[in-house]
Amino acid sequence: MNIPQSSHPRIIIIGGGFGGISLAKKLAGQEVQVVLMDKHNYHTFQPLLYQVSTGGLEPDSIAYPIRKVLQGYDNFYFRLAEVNQIETDKRIVKTNIGDLKYDYLVVAVGTETNFFGNKTLQQNSMAMKTIPQALNLRSLILENFEQALLTDDYHEREALMNFVIVGGGPTGVELAGALAEIKKGILPKDYPDLDTRRAQINLVQGGDRLLPAMSEIASKKAEDFLEKLGVNVWKNIRVTGYDGRLVTTDTETSFETATLVWAAGVKAVSIKGLDAKNFVTRCNRLKINRFNQVEGFDNVFAIGDVAHMETEAFPNGHPMMAQPAIQQGRLLGKNLIRLIAGKQMEPFTYKDKGNMATIGRNKAVCDLPNFKFQGVFAWFVWMFVHLYFLIGFRNRVVVFINWVYNYIRFDREARLIIRPYKKEFKA
Numbered sequence: 001m002n003i004p005q006s007s008h009p010r011i012i013i014i015g016g017g018f019g020g021i022s023l024a025k026k027l028a029g030q031e032v033q034v035v036l037m038d039k040h041n042y043h044t045f046q047p048l049l050y051q052v053s054t055g056g057l058e059p060d061s062i063a064y065p066i067r068k069v070l071q072g073y074d075n076f077y078f079r080l081a082e083v084n085q086i087e088t089d090k091r092i093v094k095t096n097i098g099d100l101k102y103d104y105l106v107v108a109v110g111t112e113t114n115f116f117g118n119k120t121l122q123q124n125s126m127a128m129k130t131i132p133q134a135l136n137l138r139s140l141i142l143e144n145f146e147q148a149l150l151t152d153d154y155h156e157r158e159a160l161m162n163f164v165i166v167g168g169g170p171t172g173v174e175l176a177g178a179l180a181e182i183k184k185g186i187l188p189k190d191y192p193d194l195d196t197r198r199a200q201i202n203l204v205q206g207g208d209r210l211l212p213a214m215s216e217i218a219s220k221k222a223e224d225f226l227e228k229l230g231v232n233v234w235k236n237i238r239v240t241g242y243d244g245r246l247v248t249t250d251t252e253t254s255f256e257t258a259t260l261v262w263a264a265g266v267k268a269v270s271i272k273g274l275d276a277k278n279f280v281t282r283c284n285r286l287k288i289n290r291f292n293q294v295e296g297f298d299n300v301f302a303i304g305d306v307a308h309m310e311t312e313a314f315p316n317g318h319p320m321m322a323q324p325a326i327q328q329g330r331l332l333g334k335n336l337i338r339l340i341a342g343k344q345m346e347p348f349t350y351k352d353k354g355n356m357a358t359i360g361r362n363k364a365v366c367d368l369p370n371f372k373f374q375g376v377f378a379w380f381v382w383m384f385v386h387l388y389f390l391i392g393f394r395n396r397v398v399v400f401i402n403w404v405y406n407y408i409r410f411d412r413e414a415r416l417i418i419r420p421y422k423k424e425f426k427a
């Protein structure tokens with residue numbers, strides 16, 4: 001891997017997401033050698049992936065080169081590598097570009113889409129967890145309308161213009177809202193020769209309310225907003241299969257669609273060597289103590305979505321959100337330095353800063369610890385918070401300009417089929 005030997009202890013961080021990056025920043029200027037590995041050479045701002053899928057933002061504006069984050073720090077190394085295995089007994093990380101020894105290891109690999117073992121759903125539906133997946137979805141949505149314009153077959157045309165999104169969490173809600181706005185504001189102008197009023201956006205939720213991690217009032221308001229935008233909200237329905245045309249559910253309801261978006265769950269990325277039953281818990285997350293140490297190790301740590309820390313306030317682990325990852329990364333940076341210096345580490349306590357989701361123009365819901373609000377003000381708060389946490393000054397400026405432009409013009413100009421997408425359905 002061409003990493004020089006150092007007199008300082010070597011810390012390997014796997015994953016340049018919210019957790020990995022905040023940890024790396026905290027280790028800057030310290031007497032350690034830091035090697036950050038990621039299978040992508042960029043950090044992805046996942047909360048805005050749905051805007052890439054729906055042509056609101058260019059992918060570059062929600063990605064940031066990891067090398068640039070580490071620029072100027074001595075003793076920092078980035079390697080574009082996919083980690084396949086960890087040999088904890090030999091303290092070795094095995095990757096597709098070679099092996100590397102560590103003194104301390106931090107696993108910050110995040111999550112992947114969870115299809116709960118359903119193979120046909122995995123093969124035939126669209127996920128939206130990475131930038132390439134968001135671009136695939138953008139192409140498919142646009143290709144569907146191009147095809148709908150050409151076909152004489154009524155049923156095929158309906159299926160091409162019928163969208164089914166599974167999962168009523170923030171991702172599903174935000175995507176459904178964005179599609180509804182496209183249907184209203186853009187499709188009639190782009191496709192004057194197609195009856196785009198027939199386009200349907202269906203949001204299917206297994207439970208009895210949307211945004212289950214938020215307050216009842218936020219759920220109710222989000223549903224009202226979506227219904228006003230013309231989204232069909234289906235609750236208490238579980239999708240059981242999809243053959244590329246027909247979506248089946250555990251009720252009499254079924255949907256004919258050429259596009260099923262799966263936003264119904266994630267599970268932690270598991271890495272061989274740390275995947276044994278005694279290390280993992282719900283959704284594959286690694287069991288960690290209050291110092292982020294993986295159970296049974298004093299030099300292997302986990303942070304963010306991949307980590308399951310039980311506390312009195314969060315007996316089922318922290319929510320899989322950016323804030324726990326960022327806060328754990330920051331504290332672990334300090335704790336590693338303390339540990340190396342032979343000092344006592346500080347236990348992690350999550351400071352809940354709230355939860356929010358946007359449904360569309362002037363429509364958002366915010367649950368702050370002491371204040372819950374919805375509507376226009378919530379939408380401005382949502383935008384400000386997302387701009388603030390985006391990495392990179394250029395990205396903030398570009399996203400801000402895009403949002404202002406889209407707001408004034410009622411437009412989404414990134415509706416481009418740059419990389420055509422051909423889905424092969426499997427039975």
Ligand SMILES: Cc1cc2nc3c(=O)[nH]c(=O)nc-3n(C[C@H](O)[C@H](O)[C@H](O)COP(=O)(O)OP(=O)(O)OC[C@H]3O[C@@H](n4cnc5c(N)ncnc54)[C@H](O)[C@@H]3O)c2cc1C
Binds near residue numbers: 083084110128
């Ligand atoms: C569509 C979507 C919308 C979201 N919206 C919000 C929101 O509005 N607010 C919010 O707080 N949270 C939101 N989240 C959740 C939030 O993005 C995650 O909680 C957060 O990214 C977790 O940070 P992390 O550092 O644990 O993992 P991640 O940010 O996922 O980073 C993991 C990194 O590990 C890398 N990696 C994975 N496996 C390997 C491997 N084997 N080898 C090398 N590298 C590897 C990945 O490439 C990635 O860069 C959203 C997530 C998604 C998918």
